[in-house]
Amino acid sequence: MKNKPLISVIVPIYNTEEYLEKCIESIIGQTYENLEIILINDGSTDRCGDVCKNYKNKDNRIRLVNRSKGGVTSARKCGLTLSNGEYATFVDSDDWIDPDMYENMLQFSYSDDPDIIACGCIEEYEHCSKKVLNNILPGIYKDAKLRNIYPGMLNNGVFFEWGILPYLCNKLFRKEIILKDFLKVNDYIEIGEDVASIYSCILNSATIEILETTPYHYRQRDSSATRSLKSRTESIKLLFEKIESDFHCRDAEKEILYYEWLTILLHQYDLIMDDCDFLFPYHGVSRNSSVIIYGAGRFGSVLHKYIKTNDFLEIMAWVDKEYEYYQKKGIFVSSPDSIQLSRGYDYIVIAVLNERISEEIKNTLIKTGVNSTKIKIINGSFLLKQPQIEKWR
Numbered sequence: 001m002k003n004k005p006l007i008s009v010i011v012p013i014y015n016t017e018e019y020l021e022k023c024i025e026s027i028i029g030q031t032y033e034n035l036e037i038i039l040i041n042d043g044s045t046d047r048c049g050d051v052c053k054n055y056k057n058k059d060n061r062i063r064l065v066n067r068s069k070g071g072v073t074s075a076r077k078c079g080l081t082l083s084n085g086e087y088a089t090f091v092d093s094d095d096w097i098d099p100d101m102y103e104n105m106l107q108f109s110y111s112d113d114p115d116i117i118a119c120g121c122i123e124e125y126e127h128c129s130k131k132v133l134n135n136i137l138p139g140i141y142k143d144a145k146l147r148n149i150y151p152g153m154l155n156n157g158v159f160f161e162w163g164i165l166p167y168l169c170n171k172l173f174r175k176e177i178i179l180k181d182f183l184k185v186n187d188y189i190e191i192g193e194d195v196a197s198i199y200s201c202i203l204n205s206a207t208i209e210i211l212e213t214t215p216y217h218y219r220q221r222d223s224s225a226t227r228s229l230k231s232r233t234e235s236i237k238l239l240f241e242k243i244e245s246d247f248h249c250r251d252a253e254k255e256i257l258y259y260e261w262l263t264i265l266l267h268q269y270d271l272i273m274d275d276c277d278f279l280f281p282y283h284g285v286s287r288n289s290s291v292i293i294y295g296a297g298r299f300g301s302v303l304h305k306y307i308k309t310n311d312f313l314e315i316m317a318w319v320d321k322e323y324e325y326y327q328k329k330g331i332f333v334s335s336p337d338s339i340q341l342s343r344g345y346d347y348i349v350i351a352v353l354n355e356r357i358s359e360e361i362k363n364t365l366i367k368t369g370v371n372s373t374k375i376k377i378i379n380g381s382f383l384l385k386q387p388q389i390e391k392w393r
Helices: 017-028 048-058 072-082 101-107 143-148 175-182 195-203 229-246 253-267 269-273 298-310 323-328 336-341 355-367 380-384 387-392
Strands: 007-013 035-042 062-067 087-090 116-118 121-124 129-132 139-142 171-174 207-210 216-219 290-294 314-319 347-350
Touching: 007 017, 007 072, 007 101, 017 035, 017 048, 035 048, 035 072, 048 062, 062 072, 072 087, 072 175, 087 175, 101 171, 139 143, 171 175, 175 195, 195 229, 229 253, 229 387, 253 269, 253 298, 253 380, 253 387, 269 298, 290 298, 290 336, 298 314, 314 336, 347 355
Parallel strands: 007 035, 007 087, 035 062, 116 207, 121 216, 290 314, 290 347
Antiparallel strands: 087 171, 116 171, 121 129, 139 207
């Protein structure tokens, strides 16, 4: 290496005392030592401020900003404007990184000089870990090769799979690229805030590098944040406006629609159902049907809660392959094997947003003797034809 450019590592912090030490230790322990570590304590009411102060006193690379709560986007902007590095990156304060993350990522920047280096990550759940990679081939993308992936960055054509992962923290940005685009992100975007910044940066970059490594550990936990209906609605509309502006004239209408439907299904499902007389988006599942819900993940929980709250359908069973994990958390979810013992249900609704995985589950159920006409999955083509999306745009 001819030189060792300074990397600014920005950590927005809010009430993550339980995880913060592990996060900071993983940063200060990097084999690549030319770091500027900027801790933004965003109005924490727990002991995060004390933890940050202790580490600042131990490591002169650490800068600490204590401020009133402004939200994660505002905190990241604060760190960026204070940063001095040639490169900038982010770590969420409940996550951690492998010791050689930045050293390995920078090795690729010296030969091809990319504006953005993107790796994969490991999603860390309470009961398991899941390796997640970008859905485009690893390598250098520039000129025509880079332009060719623009439409598939947000979504690779399957509902719903990302093209390039929508996380800030698994990427290393040339500072002038991220600063220029990130400052344009509205602070009131609280849903999809990473998406609102990442793709505009890529669209304004000359070269990006995609790696197959997974050094970033992204902790998956239930968010303690609660948002009013008005706040959610305003945030989503601002997000959609930003995405549509970013991809203007990029021939990505289908991918944008897919992303917008994903967001609404996860965050505004109750409002979609105000306009429907069937279980959206499972066409044909009418009111008063009896159903088995397959899937207890994020969307499965949304679906189950809505049905139970509104007495819309009769739930005969709720199943998931990880049923033991959910049972330990006090959630009554059964094994998929129990479907064979169930009687009198009209439909099995597969509450999995990835259409490819849903098809795999459907085929497995058919092999066990379930009538294919009773299995309902989310179909991306069906969503593209639905008019409800217009109210959000």
